[in-house]
Amino acid sequence: MSELERLRHAMRATERPDAVLDLDSLMREGRRLRTRRRVAGAGAATLATGLAAVVVVVAVGASGPGDPAPTGHPPPVAVAPPPVGVSPWAEKSLGSTPPPTVGRDEPPPKPLGQFVDSGVKHGTDRRIYYFVRVSVDGEPKVSIGLAAGRQAPDGSVTTDILVNDVDGSDRSAGFHQIGYDEGSAAPVPTFGYFVGPAKRIIGTVDGRQVDARVARWSVDKQVLIFWFDPAQLTPGERLDGIIAHDSSGRRL
């Protein structure tokens, strides 16, 4: 038997036909991912009109045409609301936030706190990050989600991606959901947030370390928003690891 034949034989002989995956879990996650994609697309279409930009996470399943109906427990899903005639988002207009909403017809919530300007440009648009209020069914300690959007010179905002925890607490110490570009119209630099006294965030990819840019959230100084320069970390490329250091260089 040649080496190649031996290799082929060995690869097949070691198959484990009993491998079982948790189909309920993966379908739940798949529905969540599908809805996130839908948010990005719907958000772009809605908000490019220069109207208010919001993303609302609702606690009911939402299936679009041609999508399979939800089964089992309804997943946390997000939808972008229809256009509404209110003023564009602007830092000066940020104020009180309405309570969590549970449907498309509810008034959209305002961003929580100030926009973080990443310094990344997409033509004339600026890449910004901001928190919005979210509601996840059965998860009372999840109330915020971090969005990546683009702000046009006229102040209008296009939302590309929203990430939020789907269990636990959104303020628990450490890293939370990390947002990766998924083929958005404008590539979204990888982003996320860390809760705690972090000063520096370092990602690892392909054996090299990449420093993230960071900014404190205006509403809660324990929350550090971070993003990676797209020139150093290609949008969409998954990190191998990520760590946080405090001001004395100690790993958190």
Added chain:
Amino acid sequence: MARGDAEFVEFARAASARLVHAAFLMTGDHHQAEDAAQTALVRTYASWSRIHDDDAYGYARRTLVNHLVDGWRRPMREYPTDEVPEQRRGDLADDVATRRWLITILGALSPRERAIVVLRYYFDLPEAQVARELSVSVGTVKSTSSRALEKLRTAGPRTVDEEARR
């Protein structure tokens, strides 16, 4: 359950063992392999409405391989305590030896070489398709494949002998 869901469940049940094993061949770690296969199937399900009439298995396979090659560039780990399923037929010692040999020789390859070997010789894809799925040239597939096989020739017999003496 919606028709689309029923089709997906049927597909996932049929494909999961092979996807998990392919991921295992690329990582050498059962837990990581199951995570990777799970991720591939999550993404497949997320796109199910537009792909289930096409090559769903190919979509899941491409997602799996790209996820592992691009996202998890970690060295392959050996798993000396790997358990052997009770229902496997044949000599257990042979199975263990075969598995160890396989992991040892695949572990000598880079992630991309492993991907090419798995796509070429486990999934039996032609070189042109391997090239398309990994977004590399056919020349790269040929040269990498040749280099990988050379490593196997070098590493293989010695390792098998060592296993035989255990």
